[in-house]
Amino acid sequence: MSRLWDKGTPLDERVLRFTAGEDFSLDERLIPYDIRASIAHAEMLHAQGLLAATDLAAIRDGLTALGQAHARGEWHVELTDEDGHTALERRLTERIGPAGGRVHLGRSRNDQVLTALRLYLREVVADLSAGAISVAAALDRLGAREQATALPGYTHMQQAMPSSVPLWAAGFAAEIRDDAQALRHVDRRLGRSPLGSAAGYGAPGLPLDREATRAKLGFAAVHEPVTAVQLSRGKAEAELLFHITVLLQDLGRLAADLLLFYTQEFGFVRLPEAFTTGSSIMPQKRNPDVFELIRARSATAQACLLEALALCAKLPSGYQRDLQLLKFPLFRAIDLTQQTLGLLPAALDALSFRPERIRLDPAIHAAEEANRLVMSEGIPFREAYRRVAAKLKGPGSAG
Numbered sequence: 441m442s443r444l445w446d447k448g449t450p451l452d453e454r455v456l457r458f459t460a461g462e463d464f465s466l467d468e469r470l471i472p473y474d475i476r477a478s479i480a481h482a483e484m485l486h487a488q489g490l491l492a493a494t495d496l497a498a499i500r501d502g503l504t505a506l507g508q509a510h511a512r513g514e515w516h517v518e519l520t521d522e523d524g525h526t527a528l529e530r531r532l533t534e535r536i537g538p539a540g541g542r543v544h545l546g547r548s549r550n551d552q553v554l555t556a557l558r559l560y561l562r563e564v565v566a567d568l569s570a571g572a573i574s575v576a577a578a579l580d581r582l583g584a585r586e587q588a589t590a591l592p593g594y595t596h597m598q599q600a601m602p603s604s605v606p607l608w609a610a611g612f613a614a615e616i617r618d619d620a621q622a623l624r625h626v627d628r629r630l631g632r633s634p635l636g637s638a639a640g641y642g643a644p645g646l647p648l649d650r651e652a653t654r655a656k657l658g659f660a661a662v663h664e665p666v667t668a669v670q671l672s673r674g675k676a677e678a679e680l681l682f683h684i685t686v687l688l689q690d691l692g693r694l695a696a697d698l699l700l701f702y703t704q705e706f707g708f709v710r711l712p713e714a715f716t717t718g719s720s721i722m723p724q725k726r727n728p729d730v731f732e733l734i735r736a737r738s739a740t741a742q743a744c745l746l747e748a749l750a751l752c753a754k755l756p757s758g759y760q761r762d763l764q765l766l767k768f769p770l771f772r773a774i775d776l777t778q779q780t781l782g783l784l785p786a787a788l789d790a791l792s793f794r795p796e797r798i799r800l801d802p803a804i805h806a807a808e809e810a811n812r813l814v815m816s817e818g819i820p821f822r823e824a825y826r827r828v829a830a831k832l833k834g835p836g837s838a839g
């Protein structure tokens with residue numbers, strides 16, 4: 441028997457492949473968290489008189505050893521396991537015998553997967569937030585290196601008002617820090633302990649202590665009532681994917697500026713060869729692919745957000761297998777964001793501006809001149825505006 445629910449009748453191989461899908465490999469990253477939650481659950485069972493001390497010790501040691509072996513890459517979740525929860529219980533039982541079959545008392549894979557996901561996502565949120573802050577810090581460094589570099593400020597992609605590299609970089613840094621803070625809002629949804637809600641209706645007849653597992657796992661509150669737990673699946677995911685999308689959109693706009701600045705026509709920035717790629721046919725090319733791919737990232741994140749929202753929309757209450765499919769877009773967006781945040785600070789540190797190529801149109805000071813007229817002569821702004829405009833048009837064209 442391979443699945444926890446097997447009762448002897450063989451499962452059609454095609455059904456196994458279809459229902460497990462990519463789940464067994466996606467669950468790989470949840471294994472350490474599932475182990476933590478399983479140990480907390482077993483300790484609670486013991487404290488409640490539902491598990492003997494010797495069985496608890498065997499379960500704890502067995503799960504700890506399995507976790508270490510998994511971290512060393514010595515075993516993987518297999519398709520025949522169906523998912524990571526099954527893989528763990530199967531291997532635990534192989535290792536410690538029938539005591540392994542006692543760990544699942546009072547729980548279901550439905551509360552198990554949500555618990556593991558929330559523990560994992562708590563770390564993801566902290567990591568992404570720190571990654572965003574390190575991009576902002578790289579922008580601060582760029583601004584400091586280019587303290588004296590002037591830059592045109594653009595509106596409608598036309599030179600508008602004088603700006604500078606520090607001012608340009610500080611704008612992005614401030615928004616990215618804001619995104620980093622917004623990511624932490626997901627912690628509120630991740631702070632409720634699903635354990636003990638079991639399949640979605642609790643564990644009738646068992647004196648479970650949901651407060652004890654909550655405290656052991658560092659959740660802020662027990663998720664109550666039990667029927668709310670499965671209704672909440674997908675919501676923290678969607679919130680996280682939204683904040684990821686917004687962050688990647690900011691990074692994409694930063695990349696879009698730099699791509700423009702890197703064109704031969706602008707020539708505002710220089711990138712070292714190690715951060716550009718070449719062409720197979722045009723020997724002269726040094727392409728800014730890194731920034732193009734960063735610009736493209738938010739498209740994927742946005743699609744992941746839509747997929748997560750669509751999967752949960754109109755689902756009846758209670759656990760539905762549809763919910764399993766949330767993991768794919770969630771993990772995809774997390775992974776590409778982590779890769780992006782991992783590379784961008786180094787790319788920004790490698791970048792320098794070419795002040796000799798940056799030319800500010802003399803008319804860029806027109807608004808400032810009008811403001812000065814208001815300050816010195818006390819005239820209405822509209823009149824100052826017209827005077828400056830007439831002067832810019834040249835002699836003979838006033839009016």
Ligand code: ARG
Pocket residue numbers: 463523549550553759761763764765
């Ligand atoms: N892989 C499943 C998921 O992510 C785990 C829960 C399965 N529960 C069930 N009743 N089949 O949703």
